[in-house]
Amino acid sequence: MINVEQPSVTFRPAAFLGGKPGSRAGHLPFEYDLVAALKPALIVELGVYFGDTYFGLCQAVAENNISCSCYAVDTWLGDAETGLYDKSVYNAVEKYNDKRYRSFSYLVRKTFEEALPEFSDESIELLHIDGLHTYEASKTDFETWLPKVKPGGVVLLSDVCLRGSGFGTWKFWEELQLNYQTFVFRNNNGLGVLKKPGGGETSAPFLRELLSASNTEQERIRRYYVLCGERLDFAEKAGASNAAESRHSVFEVYTSRGGKYETNDDLRTILEPGNWTNVSLRFPNGTGDGPVRISPANRTAVVEIANIALRKPDGQLAWSWTPKDPMDGLDVKGTAAVLPRGEFLNVLIYGSDAEIYLPVLSAATTNSGVQLEMRVRVDPDLSAVRELTKSWTALRIEKLESERKKQQEISQLEHRLAQAKLGFEADAAKHKDDIGKQIRDLTEDAERRLTAMRDEFEHEKVQMALAFEEERKHHQAVLAEKERLTALHPMLAQEASIARGNVEELQSEIERLTTLQTQLELDLVDLRKLNARMAAALDQERQARSTMEESSSWQLTKPLRAVTDIFGQRRR
Secondary structure (H helix, E strand, O other), X not given: OOOOOOHHHOOOOOOOOOOOOOOOHHHHHHHHHHHHHHOXXXXXXXXXXXXHHHXXXXXXXXXXXXXXXXXXXOOOOEEOOOEEOOOHHHHHHHHHHHHHOOOOEEEEOOOHHHHHXXXXXOOEEEEEEOOOOOHHHHHHXXXXXXXXXXXXXXXXXXXXXXXEOOEOHHHHHXXXXXXXXXXXXXXXXXXXXXXXXXXXXXOOHHHHHHHHOOHHHHHHHHHHHHHHHHHHHHHHHOOOOOOOOOOOEEEEEEEEEOOEEEOOHHHEEEEOEOOEEEXXXXXXXXXXXXXXEXXXXXXOEEEEEEEEEEEOOOOOEEEEEOOOOOOOOOEEEXXXXXXXXXXXXXXXXXXXXEEEEOOOOOHHHOOOOOEEEEEEEEEOOOHHHHHHHHHXXXXXXXXXXXXXXXXXXXXXXXXXXXXXHHHHHHHHHHOHHHHHHHHHXXXXXXXXXXXXXXXXXXXXXXXXXXXXXHHHHHHHHHHHHHHHHHHHHHHHHHHHHHHHHHHHHHHHHHHHHHHHHHHHHHHHHHHHHHHHHHHHHHHHHHHHHHHHHOOHHHHHOHHHHHHHHHHHHHHO
């Protein structure tokens, strides 16, 4: 099946609009061979994005002179997997499609469901499904579009080997393998090849051999196309790719929260090659608690930056920078390097982890609504590097010439110094005796000072020894007092315990006496009340007796009471 005459042997993708080969690029050689073998009249791709796969299919149609119509169905708005993106993606795809394939390729900017009525049943000979990769979405896309596929036609499903959160195409693919003729490539997240029943024996030998291959032959086929994909990737990294349109790049901004960087759809845009672009991105959740990180391109290129600004919601500048300003506050890291300064800031991007960090803003300006404004240009041809290299080489030559002149001046100065040294040595010989006498005088004076300093040091040493002895004795006395107090401590603690017990008893007795006093005071109050009542009763009795004695009846019975009293006394 696979031989040196396969089209994939010489196939080179013409475009990677996303800036570099994506995960689909590894399957382009097989898809190129498949189109060349099937010679389909109608190709439809569901889910296009930058069109790595779709434009590979179109390239196969064009280069093999196949009479075929190709349709790309996508909203070009993004989804839960890719995230939302702006119109720059569709603009790049539309521009390239008009330039290369407008005679047979058509962009259908609709949802899969909306585009379905535009195709007749059993009309599509090659259908590539690359939409949302959940189990439910994959099943819905396949079942709703399968009636549109011609009997014996081919359906390609992407990401059939990708497992993880949210990915379920692999599970649906396992179900399809039970009911259809299939073949699966496991590299680059997997690609499933499925033939719709019917069509008799009219299908291409390439497809028949693929679907009927033994296990050993299947593995050989997979290894071949893996090598083809790796060759394309290596050619791209080595700069030997002929993908003339592989220049678009993703400009992305990240914010930090709690030391972790994250981005979202509002902080991403697409840059076209060679053109100056005014980037304007608004931070929906503020600039975070760390420095803003900018990834200006996701491909090898030179990024020219004319200015950077962070603007508050009210339009006032929070921070700005131009190439005339120093690099204080800007930090270029990762797979990026600052080239020699010119009219613009030139940053060489040589990998996918290019990082430019902006200074941390004050808390007052990190709220939502802050807007990043930059004017940038991406040069994927590295022409800026060549121009800068020429300028740098000229400056380097000029600098080397300046250094040569300085070296000549240094040599002349060294010669003069050598002459001066010889003259100084001659003068030194003449004044040798005077210098020797001065040295001896200085030496004697130094010895006298040293002796005096030594005597003073010895005196201070003795004084310090005496002071140390006094301090030692004081320390011993303190230790002895401490030991005495330590010995007294248990006894004092016992006495304190007894005193605490006595205090507690006294407190209990005081509480009892206080209670008794309170009761006595209550009793006294009651007695005083009783005495008052008795005094009141006695006064009433006295008043009644006085009233009775003053009455006429009392006076008339007075003799009778006297006789009665006498009679009573005699009886007793």
